[in-house]
Amino acid sequence: MPAVEQTVERVKEIDVDKYKYGFSTDIESVRAPKGLSEDIVRFISAKKGEPGWLLDWRLEAYRRWRTMQEPTWAKVHYPKIDFDDLYYYAAPKSTEGPKSLDEVDPELLRTYEKLGIPLKEQEVLAGVQGAPKVAVDAVFDSVSVVTTFKEELAKAGVIFCSISEAVRTHPELVKKYLGSVVPITDNFYATLNSAVFSDGSFVYVPEGVRCPMELSTYFRINAENTGQFERTLIIADKGAYVSYLEGCTAPMRDENQLHAAVVELVALDDAEIKYSTVQNWYPGDAEGKGGVYNFVTKRGDCRGDRSKISWTQVETGSAITWKYPSCILRGHGSRGEFYSIAISNGYQQVDSGTKMIHLGRDTSSRIISKGIAAGFSDNTYRGLVSAHRKATNARNFTCCDSLLIGDKCGAHTVPYIEAKNASATFEHEATTSKISDDQLFYCLSRGLSEEEAVALIVNGFVRDVLQQLPMEFMAETQKLIGISLEGSVG
Amino acid sequence: MLEIKNLHAKVDGREILNGLDLTIPAGEVHAIMGPNGSGKSTLSYVLAGKDDYEVTDGSVTWKGEDLLAMEPDERAAAGVFLAFQYPMEIPGVATMTFLRSAVNAVRKARGEEEYSTPDFLRTVKEKAKDLKIDMEMLRRPLNVGFSGGEKKRNEILQMSLLEPGLCILDETDSGLDIDALRIVSDGVNALRSPERCMLVITHYQRLLNHIVPDRVHVLSKGRVARSGGPELALELEKSGYADYGDEATAA
Ligand SMILES: Nc1ncnc2c1ncn2[C@@H]1O[C@H](COP(=O)(O)OP(=O)(O)O)[C@@H](O)[C@H]1O
Ligand SMILES: [Mg+2]
Numbered sequence: 001m002p003a004v005e006q007t008v009e010r011v012k013e014i015d016v017d018k019y020k021y022g023f024s025t026d027i028e029s030v031r032a033p034k035g036l037s038e039d040i041v042r043f044i045s046a047k048k049g050e051p052g053w054l055l056d057w058r059l060e061a062y063r064r065w066r067t068m069q070e071p072t073w074a075k076v077h078y079p080k081i082d083f084d085d086l087y088y089y090a091a092p093k094s095t096e097g098p099k100s101l102d103e104v105d106p107e108l109l110r111t112y113e114k115l116g117i118p119l120k121e122q123e124v125l126a127g128v129q130g131a132p133k134v135a136v137d138a139v140f141d142s143v144s145v146v147t148t149f150k151e152e153l154a155k156a157g158v159i160f161c162s163i164s165e166a167v168r169t170h171p172e173l174v175k176k177y178l179g180s181v182v183p184i185t186d187n188f189y190a191t192l193n194s195a196v197f198s199d200g201s202f203v204y205v206p207e208g209v210r211c212p213m214e215l216s217t218y219f220r221i222n223a224e225n226t227g228q229f230e231r232t233l234i235i236a237d238k239g240a241y242v243s244y245l246e247g248c249t250a251p252m253r254d255e256n257q258l259h260a261a262v263v264e265l266v267a268l269d270d271a272e273i274k275y276s277t278v279q280n281w282y283p284g285d286a287e288g289k290g291g292v293y294n295f296v297t298k299r300g301d302c303r304g305d306r307s308k309i310s311w312t313q314v315e316t317g318s319a320i321t322w323k324y325p326s327c328i329l330r331g332h333g334s335r336g337e338f339y340s341i342a343i344s345n346g347y348q349q350v351d352s353g354t355k356m357i358h359l360g361r362d363t364s365s366r367i368i369s370k371g372i373a374a375g376f377s378d379n380t381y382r383g384l385v386s387a388h389r390k391a392t393n394a395r396n397f398t399c400c401d402s403l404l405i406g407d408k409c410g411a412h413t414v415p416y417i418e419a420k421n422a423s424a425t426f427e428h429e430a431t432t433s434k435i436s437d438d439q440l441f442y443c444l445s446r447g448l449s450e451e452e453a454v455a456l457i458v459n460g461f462v463r464d465v466l467q468q469l470p471m472e473f474m475a476e477t478q479k480l481i482g483i484s485l486e487g488s489v490g
Numbered sequence: 491m492l493e494i495k496n497l498h499a500k501v502d503g504r505e506i507l508n509g510l511d512l513t514i515p516a517g518e519v520h521a522i523m524g525p526n527g528s529g530k531s532t533l534s535y536v537l538a539g540k541d542d543y544e545v546t547d548g549s550v551t552w553k554g555e556d557l558l559a560m561e562p563d564e565r566a567a568a569g570v571f572l573a574f575q576y577p578m579e580i581p582g583v584a585t586m587t588f589l590r591s592a593v594n595a596v597r598k599a600r601g602e603e604e605y606s607t608p609d610f611l612r613t614v615k616e617k618a619k620d621l622k623i624d625m626e627m628l629r630r631p632l633n634v635g636f637s638g639g640e641k642k643r644n645e646i647l648q649m650s651l652l653e654p655g656l657c658i659l660d661e662t663d664s665g666l667d668i669d670a671l672r673i674v675s676d677g678v679n680a681l682r683s684p685e686r687c688m689l690v691i692t693h694y695q696r697l698l699n700h701i702v703p704d705r706v707h708v709l710s711k712g713r714v715a716r717s718g719g720p721e722l723a724l725e726l727e728k729s730g731y732a733d734y735g736d737e738a739t740a741a
Contacts, residue, residue, distance in 0.1 A: 437541060442578035445538045446588075446648060447566035447596035456591055460582025460631065 032089035038062060041195055044089045048164050051171065061184040061194035068188045074351040075380045075412060076320045078293065086258060088196045088229070156212050158242075159204040163231050166202035173204055177235055181264035181301045181328070189260040189322075190297040193229045197262065200230035205240035205271075214470050216245040232263040236271035238304065243274040245470060257282075259318075260295045269304030269331065274312070276469055277325075278477055280484065281317035288347025288376075291319025298325035302334035302363075310337035311354065312468045314477050316484035319348060324382065326355035329363035329391075336365040339468040343458075343484050344377030344409070353383035353414075358394035358424070367398040370462045374405035374488035380412040387424040394424040402432040403461050405454065405488050455482035491516045491687050492656055497548035499536050505546070506532045508712040514656075517684040521698055522691045523723060524709030525731035530691045531575055533709070534660045537689075538572040539565050552656060567599030569655030573645035573662050575691075580632040585644065588632045589614060593651050617650050621677050638665030646677040657681065657688040663697035675700030695727040710734035 032043050041062045045055040070081070153160050159170060166174050184194040201217045217232070236242050246263075259281070265273050275298075284291025294317075300309035311325040327336025338354035356365035365385065373379040379402065387394035402411035413430050435457050443453035459466070459478050466474055492514040499507040506529045514520050524530050536543045537550065539562035550557040557565060580588065594604040605613065618625060621643045633641050642662055649657055659678065663671055678701050682688070690701055698706070698720065706722040707714045708731075715734055716722065 436578075439578045439580060441538075441540050441562060442574065442580075443592075444562035445566055445572055446592035447563050447599060447652065448591060449563050449595070452591065452595060456583055456588070457580055460580055463582040 032087060034087055035084040036062075036086070036088055036196065040088055044196055044198065047089065048167075050164075050167060053175065054167060057179070057184065058195050058197075061191050062196075064185055065188070065191040065195055068191060070188050074322050074382070075378060075414075076322060076349040076351050078320055078349075081258060081293070083192075089198055152212065157206045157209055158211050159202065160215055161202055163197075163200045163202045163233060166204075166233075170202075170204065173235065174202070174233070177233055177264070177266055178231075179264075181266060181299050182262050182297050187297060189295040190262050193231060193260050193262045193297070197229045197231035200232040200261070201234075201244075202232070203234040203242060203244065205236045205242045207237040208239045209237075210240070211242040214243050214245055216247065228257070228259045228261070230261045232261070233266075234264070234273055234275070235266045236268065236273050236307075238268045239270045240268075241272045243276070243470060245276045245278070245473060247278045247280075257292045258295070259292050261297070263296070263298040263325075265300035265309055267300065267302050267304060267307035267309050267331075267334075270306045271304060272308040272310075273300060274310045275300070275325070276312040276314075276473070278314045278469075278473060278480065279317055279321075280480055282319075283317050283346055283348050283484075284319040286346060288319070291348070292317065294318040294321045294323060296323045298323065299328065300326065300336070301328045302331050302336060302360075304334070305331040305360070306333045307331050308335045308337075310339070310468070312339040312465065313341070313352075314465075314469070314480070315340070315342040315350060315352060316480055318350075321348075321350040321352055323352045324354055326357065327365065328357045328359065329365065329394075330359045331363075332360040333362045334360055335363065338365075338367045338369070338383075339465040340369045340381075341372070341462045341465050341481070342370070342379060342381075343372045343374075343481065344379045345374040345485060345488050346377060347375070348377040350378070351380045351382055353381045355384040356386070356396055358385075358387040358391040358396070361390070361392045362394075363391060364395040365397075367396070367400075368465055369398075369400045370465055371400070371402045371411050372405065372458055372461065372485075373402065373409035373411045374485060376408045378410045378412070380414060382414045382416075384416040384418070385426055386416075386418040387421045387426075389420045391421050392423050394419070394421060394426075396424075396426045398426070398428045400428075400430040401461070402430075403458065404432065404434045405485070451482065451486055454485050454488055458485060491553060492689075493549075493551040495549045495551075497533075497536070497550065498546045499532060500544045500546055501532060501542060506712050507536065510548070510709075510713050512707065512714060514687040514689065516687060517682075518704040519682060519688040519690060519701065520705045520707060521701075521703035521723065522689060522707050522709050523693065523695075523726055525734055526693065528709045528731075528734070529712045530693075530709055531660055532712075534572050534575075534658050534689075534691060537565075537656075537658055538562060538570060563595070563599070566652065566654075567596055569653075571649050571652055571654035571657050573642075573649055573657070573659045575660040575662075575664065577633050577641045577645055579634045579636075581634055583632050585628045585630060585632045586614070589628070589648065589651060592648065596652050614647075614651065617647055620680065621647055621650075622673050623647055639667065639670040642666060642670070642674055643677070646674055650677065650681055655686055657686065658691070659688070660691045661693060662690075663692055663694060671697065671700060695723045698723045708734055 032040055038059060041058050045058055182190050184191055203215060205211050234244060265275060267273050281292035281294060282290065302309050309327050313325060315321055325338060329336050336356050342350045342352050344350045353369065354367055367383060369381045371379040371381055381400045383398065385396045385398065398415065400413045404411055411432055415428055417426055419426060435454065439457060440453050443456065444450065458481055466477060469477055494510060494512040497507050497510040498505060522530055532543065536545060539560065545558055552568060560568060590610055597604055618628065623643050627640060636644065662674060666674060690703060703720055706718055706720060708716045
């Protein structure tokens with residue numbers, strides 16, 4: 001039987017244990033009561049000691065959300081979510097605000113270690129000359145626990161902390177930029193996030209500063225039935241540069257966990273923001289039970305002239321992914337980029353892509369999307385490229401490649417193009433291919449196992465995008481691609 | 491070393507091999523010749539373990555073990571190597587990366603240590619030089635945009651890196667000009683050794699001027715129709731395959 005025909009058998013056998021990060025940490029958590037009401041919103045805000053303006057902001061979003069409907073246009077299917085049956089706030093009990101590493105609950109540190117983020121080592125590394133430096137702001141459920149490298153960043157004038165801390169320490173910046181890219185009225189999930197957002201990262205890089213290291217956040221969803229609603233806000237002031245990496249993992253649970261984050265990026269004149277995501281949340285078991293629902297709103301605003309925002313994403317996890325990191329090319333000569341690898345296996349459903357909204361003159365954008373579908377999964381690229389009436393000389397290049405493994409999965413490409421200015425140049429390329437039995441056999445005959453062969457071929461397929469990732473994360477990501485495709489051939 | 495007995499194999503429900511017998515003792519090089527469509531590539535695929543080639547009868551024993559019971563990657567670890575008539579292209583995967591993955595997979599399976607990066611590079615460089623392969627070529631994606639000659643030399647490079655006990659070469663001469671033919675043949679001859687056997691499949695006699703076989707077998711309609719020494723190849727060069735059911739030359 002040809003290898004790819006056996007996919008079905010093998011997919012049935014995918015061992016849930018293969019989800020490497022499926023452990024849950026035993027830490028008492030403090031939770032808000034189940035369900036969502038004005039009182040819960042007040043509870044969250046009070047718990048975090050927020051100022052009145054932020055509570056009002058949340059309440060406005062909450063009231064708005066009550067009038068909204070869940071969107072249904074994406075090619076994903078799931079049972080109706082009962083939003084009153086979720087917890088909207090959970091904090092590990094032992095942490096009340098940021099601490100130094102030594103004071104952190106050792107159980108938490110062990111969790112991070114299992115996730116492959118040796119915080120301790122990273123501090124040691126910081127002392128080593130020439131060693132790659134990565135500052136980690138680790139988000140454990142809702143409260144940011146540890147922020148390393150703060151001092152060195154502070155020397156450069158870079159602010160990198162949890163958003164709750166930023167509300168306390170830099171209210172003027174938060175007030176000015178929060179909701180300025182993704183307004184509270186934006187969409188069902190973003191509005192929900194605005195009402196109940198728990199924590200997330202805040203970055204401000206001042207004028208002319210090149211952030212001295214990669215910034216990185218690892219997210220985990222730990223407490224049962226907890227929706228996680230991070231809010232991330234990154235501002236690069238004039239001529240500043242920052243590269244930020246977000247890594248996500250969640251433990252294995254039978255029930256679906258909801259995740260609805262919002263990320264807002266603001267790049268002023270000549271500033272550049274590079275935002276990379278490696279997402280490997282629990283995708284659900286072999287029957288498609290459990291797994292994370294990932295409904296995320298990510299948007300970057302190239303507000304200044306000649307500014308640049310680049311999104312790179314590697315999406316391997318979650319039962320359902322609904323995600324369109326976008327760029328608003330407002331500044332003249334600004335540039336937006338979107339590089340994506342989206343892998344779906346088992347019963348995963350991915351509907352992801354980007355929007356490039358050209359508003360300014362001489363704006364350019366580039367989209368490279370690689371979708372890999374295996375098992376019974378569905379993988380959709382959905383993208384919008386639009387040029388406003390005033391966007392003279394807008395340019396876009398889009399390339400969407402899909403790779404199918406087996407014949408029970410699907411790949412779809414849904415590009416929307418709107419050019420209201422005749423000078424726009426939009427190019428679009430798309431291909432769909434399959435891993436052939438002949439390619440697989442060739443690799444096997446050289447001694448590679450089927451899993452090694454698939455991983456190798458897929459890594460070749462996504463090479464252009466992999467190269468966009470920060471060096472430190474490339475090797476890890478290549479491995480992750482291998483893990484997420486285990487069991488995709490027989 | 492290799493013992494094929496009464497081998498019957500089907501592709502797409504059609505019987506292609508029917509009752510093939512062949513024995514290659516250690517250290518010997520045997521050539522298989524035959525008209526197009528006589529089942530030469532089929533034999534090589536059956537030996538390497540390709541999926542849609544179904545063995546319906548007979549046996550293949552390699553170093554005393556049942557070869558047919560092994561998966562293709564296990565056969566590679568056991569020392570079987572097939573130089574493909576049409577090597578596959580794998581976009582985006584640097585040839586060097588592929589070589590390294592393959593060599594280390596096989597070494598691991600054989601209980602040997604994986605190469606360190608400098609050792610591996612040194613070994614590849616040496617072998618590539620003998621085959622007049624440019625290091626630049628090894629940085630390109632595997633077989634993508636390679637000329638016919640580059641593809642065949644790359645096959646022989648893989649063969650020498652994987653250190654097989656049984657080398658099967660399927661029409662390695664096709665598409666080669668005379669210089670490339672010499673380079674490739676020298677590469678193959680360098681691998682001849684008392685512990686190794688080779689099965690050289692070719693349609694034309696000219697390859698056998700360079701790689702001189704111990705025995706020559708003529709394949710016709712899925713079985714060995716005649717066997718002899720190297721002189722048999724010369725005879726076929728003159729008479730063609732008309733006696734062996736090749737309509738093209740018979741007409
Ligand atoms: N994958 C296949 N599917 C169907 N028929 C095949 C396949 N491979 C080979 N054949 C048939 O088997 C016969 C032998 O082919 P092959 O082994 O390639 O011959 P040779 O290498 O001697 O030219 C031919 O008739 C060919 O058409
Ligand atoms: Mg052939």
